Amino acid sequence: MERPAFACDAMLGSLARWLRFAGFDTLYAPHVDDWQLAARAHAEGRWLLTRDRVLAARTGPRVVCLTAATLEGQVAELRRRLGLEVRQEEFCTRCSHCNGLLRPASQEEVRGLVPPFVATHASHFARCTLCGRVYWPGTHFPRILRRLEQLFLAD
Numbered sequence: 001m002e003r004p005a006f007a008c009d010a011m012l013g014s015l016a017r018w019l020r021f022a023g024f025d026t027l028y029a030p031h032v033d034d035w036q037l038a039a040r041a042h043a044e045g046r047w048l049l050t051r052d053r054v055l056a057a058r059t060g061p062r063v064v065c066l067t068a069a070t071l072e073g074q075v076a077e078l079r080r081r082l083g084l085e086v087r088q089e090e091f092c093t094r095c096s097h098c099n100g101l102l103r104p105a106s107q108e109e110v111r112g113l114v115p116p117f118v119a120t121h122a123s124h125f126a127r128c129t130l131c132g133r134v135y136w137p138g139t140h141f142p143r144i145l146r147r148l149e150q151l152f153l154a155d
Helices: 009-020 035-043 053-059 071-082 116-121 141-153
Strands: 007-010 026-028 047-048 063-065 102-105 123-130
Touching: 007 009, 009 026, 009 047, 009 053, 009 141, 026 035, 035 047, 035 053, 047 053, 053 063, 063 102, 071 102, 071 141
Parallel strands: 007 026, 007 047, 047 063
Antiparallel strands: 102 123
């Protein structure tokens, strides 16, 4: 089964970020008009995610109008309604900032882009193929993984 791609409206920035952390291709452009976002989602075969009932009613079949106000509730709704399948190996494979794919990067490649201590002590690095951001397993990384497991893998 092909993994779904999403487009989140301006009200769902936190959900968009966590969907990206979970490895889902997730468009989030809060500066784009809702109707333009809906048209782009349709053209790209994305599920439009919104809490706006009017937008959802006028958009078409590939829309999910979420009722939950919390991130936990929104993810649970999506898992239930779309039957999302998530695997741990897909975690942290997309840039949480721009949605680009992350690729492994060498210590030499990122030297000068990260703090000197990080450059010499981090075990590995990843770099966004679109915006160039550099990621490494810092002190917050275990918390992110635990949160992803709670959101996407817990029953």
